[in-house]
Amino acid sequence: MAACVSRVELSVSCRGLLDRDLRSRSDPLCVLLQDAGSGRWAELDRTERIKNCQDPEFCKKLVVDYYFEKVQKLKFGVYDIDNKTFDLNDDDYLGGIECTLGQGCGGVSVFTRPLELEQGKPAGKGTITISAEEIKDTRVVYLEIEARNLDKKDFLGKSDPFLEFYKQGDAGTWQLVYRSEVIKNNLNPCWRKFSVPLQTFCGGDFNKPIKVQPSEILFVCCYNLIGAVQTTLVQMQTAGPGSPVEFECIHPEKKQKKKSYKNSGIIRVKSCKIETEYSFLDYVMGGCQINFTVGVDFTASNGDPKSPDSLHYISPDGVNEYLIAIWSVGSVVQDYDTDKLFPAFGFGAQVPPSWQVSHEFALNFNPSNPYCPGIQGVVDAYRQILPQIRLYGPTNFSPIINHVARFAAHSMQQGTAAHYYILLIITDGEITDLDQTRQAIVDASKLPMSIIIVGVGEADFKAMEFLDGDNGVLKSVTGEPAARDIVQFVPFRQFRHAPREALSQVVLAEVPKQLVSYYKWKGWPPLKPPEVKAM
16 A cells, blocks of 8 residues: 655635626635546545635645655646535536646646636636645644724724735745634624644744734625734744733835824734644554444335345345445444454344334344454344344434444543544434434534444435535534534445445545544543654
8 A cells, every 4th residue: 555655735726717607706616636546536625615706815725645656636626606515516617627746746836727627628717826835744823813903994884804814935925824704893803713734824934924914805805905914923922821912013005105104903912822733643543442333224114135125135145235334334444443343233123022123222132242243243243133133113313323422421531532433324214313313413423423324225315414414514403503523424326336445435534534623622632642753
């Protein structure tokens, strides 16, 4: 397997984008894709969406692993986003380019290319500029900024200010590294605490010039400079509790024209802290155990297991979609679990000897010890239990989610990054207890836990997509939002003819980010933090 040499951060800006909207300018977003072979492209990352702008400078950086020994084909696509869906197929394509990562890292760190709608067909006069920078530092800058007495720019009211931070490049040019939220009608704004990777913020150089620009939104995609401050991270770090660092905000034209000009307001750095950002590998190599649990849908809607039409029917070659899903996901996860013992449960069936419907029964029929030895043990238990139960209903997810959540809650009380829980639910999609499941997921979002749902068969999986929360934050019936996104849903039919590893790559893609975001939220470092290397 190829070893990742380093990670590369890509900054993207565009000029002269096509205007697809009738009454306003386009709302562009840039997506980064990597060649996945066989004519397929896999999404790696995407920028933020910028409203009504034909010359966007995207603030969010695109991150990609760099392998020296591989030709990594990349595709940058720019889209006009006019809805809230994650899918880009229903958005207007404004153009794109194809290149290799080596082109951005092999001597020319900045390049500009014309955008194309398709090969040989230019996207008007649109261009895209990409700059690449190796990520050498895992530290993060956390900042709290406020302003006092900013110049009033509006005739009818107060200003609507936002902040932009720029770092100075080697050639003296300024590169955007952060853009804050807009605070409406306020000359003394206090912006939300924010973080920027140290590499992005100043390239790891604490004395690199940093420019802070408060500006004011005049109307959509047009803003007015209030002033500017030039400083360094060293200066900002002198801020402490109760003793902010203050900088005069200077508008260069006003200073030149008016002898009586003093400033356009005061920028106050309330807090500036440097912290280490740990990766998924930092946690698992530091001792975090991944605990994997399987939940299998045995409701009647799957069909009689003896019938070839059933989703539980085991074909002559010994497989079905349930087994493939268990193998695909389990074979990856088991490498991160030292004891290789996996609890496996079924739900929605009548089980002996009472033949009562159960929504949480052990596949090995041993409720006091539901652990199966390895993924092969889970597969064997599934095969053995199938002829011994009666498929029934309803389809309730909440009992098994709450079961795993109890273990995760117990682990959380230890206050260390020792255990993280992954629940794989394989279902035909006919969920019955949607409200209870929503509440269970919202509760579980506060725990060291992720949920993967694989939908088998041809059902309408709208309820599963709703639980995924990609189109917005999932909320309980009472309106309580999930603390973080912990659900990943994938319909198996999309991978029916794909290599087996393709399913595991997609369903597990979010888990590293979910694990890191949880421990970052709790402020827990790895059990054995990596040694910090000197720059």
